[in-house]
Amino acid sequence: MERDTDRALKLFIVLSRASKVILEESNRLIEKHNLNPSEFAVLELLYHKGPQPIQKIGQKILLRSGSMTYVVDKLEQRGLLQRLTNEEDKRITFISITSEGKELIQEIFPNHGKCIQEMMSVLTNEEQVLAIELLKKLGLSIRNLS
Amino acid sequence: MERDTDRALKLFIVLSRASKVILEESNRLIEKHNLNPSEFAVLELLYHKGPQPIQKIGQKILLRSGSMTYVVDKLEQRGLLQRLTNEEDKRITFISITSEGKELIQEIFPNHGKCIQEMMSVLTNEEQVLAIELLKKLGLSIRNLS
DNA sequence: GCGTAATATTTTGATATTCAAACAGTGAAG
DNA sequence: CTTCACTGTTTGAATATCAAAATATTACGC
Numbered sequence: 001m002e003r004d005t006d007r008a009l010k011l012f013i014v015l016s017r018a019s020k021v022i023l024e025e026s027n028r029l030i031e032k033h034n035l036n037p038s039e040f041a042v043l044e045l046l047y048h049k050g051p052q053p054i055q056k057i058g059q060k061i062l063l064r065s066g067s068m069t070y071v072v073d074k075l076e077q078r079g080l081l082q083r084l085t086n087e088e089d090k091r092i093t094f095i096s097i098t099s100e101g102k103e104l105i106q107e108i109f110p111n112h113g114k115c116i117q118e119m120m121s122v123l124t125n126e127e128q129v130l131a132i133e134l135l136k137k138l139g140l141s142i143r144n145l146s
Numbered sequence: 147m148e149r150d151t152d153r154a155l156k157l158f159i160v161l162s163r164a165s166k167v168i169l170e171e172s173n174r175l176i177e178k179h180n181l182n183p184s185e186f187a188v189l190e191l192l193y194h195k196g197p198q199p200i201q202k203i204g205q206k207i208l209l210r211s212g213s214m215t216y217v218v219d220k221l222e223q224r225g226l227l228q229r230l231t232n233e234e235d236k237r238i239t240f241i242s243i244t245s246e247g248k249e250l251i252q253e254i255f256p257n258h259g260k261c262i263q264e265m266m267s268v269l270t271n272e273e274q275v276l277a278i279e280l281l282k283k284l285g286l287s288i289r290n291l292s
Numbered sequence: 293g294c295g296t297a298a299t300a301t302t303t304t305g306a307t308a309t310t311c312a313a314a315c316a317g318t319g320a321a322g
Numbered sequence: 323c324t325t326c327a328c329t330g331t332t333t334g335a336a337t338a339t340c341a342a343a344a345t346a347t348t349a350c351g352c
Binding site (some may be wrong): 236 | 334
């Protein structure tokens with residue numbers, strides 16, 4: 001069906017656009033603290049969920065292992081996180097946020113939340129709940145990222 | 147309200163994730179033809195909307211002028227589009243798809259549409275319409291990209 | 293136990309993107 | 323006319339990402 005395809009393509013476009021615009025806007029705040037969105041995502045995840053294997057984090061924030069190494073290196077050099085050697089299985093490296101990293105997240109996160117909330121407020125709470133459901137379905141339906 | 151912030155943040159995450167996953171999946175097809183998503187977007191836009199100023203295209207697909215130059219250079223070198231000098235106002239450069247470019251898009255576009263449609267089919271038509279509306283609101287609510 | 297497959301991380305080279313500065317053309321005010 | 327501000331494009335340097343290969347460790351079949 002022609003119309004079905006058009007609708008799907010339209011959805012693809014508005015999805016990409018909304019995501020890009022919102023990511024860019026939220027990045028304005030983050031970059032003031034000399035972080036990029038990936039670095040912030042890693043730190044924030046460690047802050048809220050505790051130490052994690054590098055690879056797990058990569059899966060969650062959709063970054064390949066090579067990129068993870070790059071990001072973790074930078075954050076470790078800045079003293080915002082540290083690598084932990086895992087005696088159980090030496091292939092796996094856990095990373096954990098440092099107190100310096102915690103301070104930074106505590107400084108950024110509230111404003112980050114506010115910023116996102118403001119942007120999302122063009123939708124009502126009910127609409128947001130709905131959007132979450134729909135997007136979750138979309139995101140989960142596709143399996144990739146080896 | 148704490149809960150409002152959490153909801154907004156959740157939406158932010160599922161939005162980013164869905165977008166990234168779908169872009170990546172759709173890219174599998176496109177990259178087989180030695181294009182990347184930006185290159186495909188430019189060509190596809192020229193194909194369907196006719197010659198356009200470089201800057202207008204950048205606005206539509208959310209690429210800065212520097213990136214546009216880079217992308218257009220590559221496509222022009224491959225003979226898929228051409229720059230047109232605009233006598234009206236020499237600051238502006240129009241680009242237009244070549245017949246070779248048209249052939250390529252004709253080859254890719256149907257499958258691209260099918261691919262996107264399949265991915266989106268985890269949502270019903272009504273859900274897709276709804277998602278389009280919600281995401282359009284989100285995308286339009288923020289003004290950036292100088 | 294040994295060799296082989298599987299998993300996690302790092303390294304390396306290539307590429308896409310951005311920003312800021314440089315450049316070119318236009319328009320408008322005096 | 324000339325200057326000045328503005329717009330659109332290009333250039334160059336910096337950065338983030340990926341893919342593929344290299345490395346290290348573990349698991350498993352025999």
